[in-house]
Structure formats: structure tokens, C-alpha cells
Amino acid sequence: MPLSRKDQLALDNLRGAADALRTKGEPEFAAAVDNVFTPRGAALIQRLHAERVSTPMTVYMPTAERDHFRTAAKEAGENNLSVLGDEALDQFIKGQFRPGPYARAAARVGSTSDESTLSLTVDKRLKDRATQLIKDPQFIKELGWKPRGTALLVRMFLQQQFPMFGDVDPADIYRAHEAGATAQEIAERFALNQGAVELLVEPRQGLSPVDEEAIIRRYDEDPESSGTYVLAREFGVHSRTVARLLDRVGKERRQTRGKGSPSS
Structure with missing residues (x-):
């Protein structure tokens, strides 16, 4: 059966490791790596995974x-x-x-x-x-x-x-969306799949109790830089959801969006 590129690379690296160990005067460790390629080594690996269900x-x-x-x-x-x-x-x-x-x-x-x-x-x-x-x-x-x-x-x-956004920082996608760009415009701007963009910017409207605790804790740590936009982006929810939470627990939220937001 032909090996995949990744499998072939793994084998090449193992052989390279054995050669490097021999060069450094570690023949026993080099032999242990070489053993992986023998029938005895194959049997060992099979035994290691024999209990897999x-x-x-x-x-x-x-x-x-x-x-x-x-x-x-x-x-x-x-x-x-x-x-x-x-x-x-x-x-x-x-x-x-x-x-x-x-x-x-x-x-x-x-x-x-x-x-x-x-x-x-x-x-x-x-x-x-x-x-x-x-x-x-x-x-x-x-x-x-x-x-x-x-x-x-x-x-x-x-x-x-397998990042859906390649080298693009998701924060840049969030900022573009908050600035009014549509998913199609963002996809074209960053050369991304539109479906991937929609997946990222589609906000959740609800929060679990764990999320609420984490957002409140994050806000209390640094209220000056934790505007609703920043918290919404960090936790993947709508900014209005964060605002309602802070109001409900009596937190005096700032009107700005926080450091690093499109309007700051």
C-alpha cells in the first residue's frame, strides 16, 4: 500500500533520528529506533494498541x-x-x-x-x-x-x-464584520471561503452559566479595556448579549467598545 506524504515523512524522520543517534555515539538508542522497522517492532506497536476498542x-x-x-x-x-x-x-x-x-x-x-x-x-x-x-x-x-x-x-x-482562515487573523474578520462588511465582502477581501466567514461571524444569542461566569470574571479583571465588543468577540457571542448580562448583574459598563475595536 502506497504511503501518504505524511507517513513517508514520519519514516524518513525516524531513520534520520537513528542516524543522528549513531553519530552522537548512542548505538543502543539508534538500534531501538531501527527496531521499529522490523517485524518485532511491528508486533510491539500492535501490542501497544491491542486494547483499543x-x-x-x-x-x-x-x-x-x-x-x-x-x-x-x-x-x-x-x-x-x-x-x-x-x-x-x-x-x-x-x-x-x-x-x-x-x-x-x-x-x-x-x-x-x-x-x-x-x-x-x-x-x-x-x-x-x-x-x-x-x-x-x-x-x-x-x-x-x-x-x-x-x-x-x-x-x-x-x-x-486545518484552519479555515489560513494565515488571516480571525480578529480581523470580526473587525471587518463589526464595521459593516458583509460575509461576501469579507471573503473577497481576505480570499476566504464565504461559508467559513459566515460560520465565524454568526453570533450566538444565548449564554451558558459557565460563559456568564467567565465573562463577568474577565470584565472584573480589567473593566477599562473590556468593552462589550471586546468581550463579545472573545467569547463568540453578540455584543447585545454581553450588554444585557452586564446590566443584569449590575455592572456599570462603558459605552466604548474597548481597546482594539474598530472604533477605538
């Missing part, structure tokens, strides 16, 4: 996002997205993957008329451990937000691996 996972997302992931993965030589599903859960469990606010904002978009699914097969053990974490109130408090499920974590990991 496969379970299906359905990841919901807009069609534009799903198509982007499939195309980007293929171009990157990643032929099995299920492997990335396992990697997402594993890194989340270990604390190596924590979605940023922009990823959370995009993932909060609800069902749409063009919603599609991405079907994966993940390790049930990883899925169960990640599920336990996001059901733990203390963990959620420390995390600062509550994921709706493990499939959402995988979706956000794919967003990180």
Missing part, C-alpha cells in the same frame, strides 16, 4: 466546514481523520489541547439548513475518559467553559489542525 463518533458541522476538513486533510496527506479524532481526545485528556475563544465561537453555531456529518471511529477508552472530564464540575470550572460533548472537542481540534 473502536466506537463510532458522529461530528456535526456545516457542510462548508466538513468539506474544508476533508480537502485540507487530503492535501496534507492525512488519509484517516479517525486517527486525528483519537489524537484530539488524547491531547485534551493530557491537557495539551485547549480550544481558544475563536474556535469556541465557531463551534457554538447551532444547526443550519446545510448541516452535515463527519463519521469517525475513535478509541472508546479515550472517549470515555474525555467524557468523564467534561462532566466533572471542578474540571469545567477550571476550563472556563463547558463542551457539549466529545465530538465537539474533535471538531475544534480539526479546526486547529
